[in-house]
Amino acid sequence: MNSSRLLRTFLELVKINSESFHEKEIHRFLMQRLQKLGCRVSTDHAGRSYSTDAPGNVFGFLNGTVKSKPILLCSHMDTVSPGNNVKPIVKKDRITSDGTTILGADDKAGLAIILEVLQTLQEEKIPHPPVEVLFTLTEENGMNGAKNADYKKLKSREGLILDNEEGNEVLIQGPAVNTIEVWIKGLAAHAGACPEKGISALEIAAYAISRMKLGRIDKETVANMAIIQGGKATNIVTDEIYLKGEARSLNNAKLAKQTAHMKACFEEAVKRYTKKIDGKVRKPSFKFVPFQRYPAVNVSKQHPLVRQLLAAAKKEKITMRACASGGGCDANVLSGFGFTLPNVGVGCRNCHTQQEYLLLKEFFNTCNVVLDVVRNYKK
Numbered sequence: 296m297n298s299s300r301l302l303r304t305f306l307e308l309v310k311i312n313s314e315s316f317h318e319k320e321i322h323r324f325l326m327q328r329l330q331k332l333g334c335r336v337s338t339d340h341a342g343r344s345y346s347t348d349a350p351g352n353v354f355g356f357l358n359g360t361v362k363s364k365p366i367l368l369c370s371h372m373d374t375v376s377p378g379n380n381v382k383p384i385v386k387k388d389r390i391t392s393d394g395t396t397i398l399g400a401d402d403k404a405g406l407a408i409i410l411e412v413l414q415t416l417q418e419e420k421i422p423h424p425p426v427e428v429l430f431t432l433t434e435e436n437g438m439n440g441a442k443n444a445d446y447k448k449l450k451s452r453e454g455l456i457l458d459n460e461e462g463n464e465v466l467i468q469g470p471a472v473n474t475i476e477v478w479i480k481g482l483a484a485h486a487g488a489c490p491e492k493g494i495s496a497l498e499i500a501a502y503a504i505s506r507m508k509l510g511r512i513d514k515e516t517v518a519n520m521a522i523i524q525g526g527k528a529t530n531i532v533t534d535e536i537y538l539k540g541e542a543r544s545l546n547n548a549k550l551a552k553q554t555a556h557m558k559a560c561f562e563e564a565v566k567r568y569t570k571k572i573d574g575k576v577r578k579p580s581f582k583f584v585p586f587q588r589y590p591a592v593n594v595s596k597q598h599p600l601v602r603q604l605l606a607a608a609k610k611e612k613i614t615m616r617a618c619a620s621g622g623g624c625d626a627n628v629l630s631g632f633g634f635t636l637p638n639v640g641v642g643c644r645n646c647h648t649q650q651e652y653l654l655l656k657e658f659f660n661t662c663n664v665v666l667d668v669v670r671n672y673k674k
């Protein structure tokens with residue numbers, strides 16, 4: 296591994312503007328760079344599925360020199376904003392931006408490491424399995440690249456994703472998330488003159504939520520009702536309420552169960568507030584719409600890749616922790632497509648802020664760790 300070259304590549308990458316939806320230039324750069332590194336390259340049509348200026352995700356394929364299934368290395372091409380005209384400043388132990396933009400180490404540190412690993416394998420003639428590379432579009436804004444990728448291009452179903460901050464941390468779990476929207480329809484009536492002719496959507500919401508298991512459900516599952524909107528005036532029985540919340544779980548089945556429970560609470564409430572008005576049965580109604588933002592990541596601590604990773608870190612004198620993440624990234628989306636991808640930290644801090652920086656020691660260490668995992672991968 297050549298750390299000054301790795302650094303050079305990183306500095307080159309952060310100077311390329313690539314905010315989400317504007318990834319054309321970095322797409323071109325990475326296609327060319329992979330080709331120069333002796334990879335077969337390819338792109339898909341993910342960019343057509345939503346509004347971005349790049350054609351698609353970038354795929355690279357490096358032939359193996361030992362017989363094995365391929366290993367996958369994955370990072371994303373886009374950055375958050377303000378991410379244009381980044382002027383990186385190299386300090387003794389770190390790289391920062393000039394404070395007017397982000398640095399873009401998330402995730403260009405990952406891209407640089409993958410490129411360096413490919414180059415080192417060949418340059419030092421290290422025996423290695425076939426390596427497949429996936430650089431995704433638009434991770435930072437909906438993970439659109441990963442959601443629309445053409446996975447038929449890949450033979451691998453496991454590997455490493457490089458999109459985490461701390462170099463001594465690998466994320467092996469991350470929750471699946473459902474956003475939940477609810478519309479409740481009661482019946483308006485004059486609250487002063489004839490409240491008995493109304494059905495309060497607000498009371499229905501209150502009743503449903505009072506029966507709902509929320510907050511910490513179990514070790515793997517949480518739920519939250521967060522937003523409530525509705526009501527027109529104090530003299531009107533509230534006829535419409537909108538609610539929004541979410542549920543998260545490291546376990547897809549538990550998430551489905553919690554979501555169903557939340558829906559059942561509204562069903563029960565609507566039944567309870569059904570009543571006869573002027574001799575006619577009036578039943579309030581509700582619409583419950585869950586939307587799965589992304590599925591869970593759940594890689595066993597005993598998975599050979601995780602063990603290999605921890606062993607490789609040990610060689611670098613790093614005590615690597617296997618952790619759970621509270622958020623989501625491409626690893627979640629890919630896990631929904633059947634991939635196993637522990638998420639390795641690249642050495643950056645304060646991502647998504649103008650105070651973002653990259654710690655050189657961790658950055659170089661992660662490159663060595665990834666190189667070690669790749670060269671020793673055999674399946």
Ligand SMILES: [Zn+2]
Nearest residue numbers: 371401402458
């Ligand atoms: Zn990222």
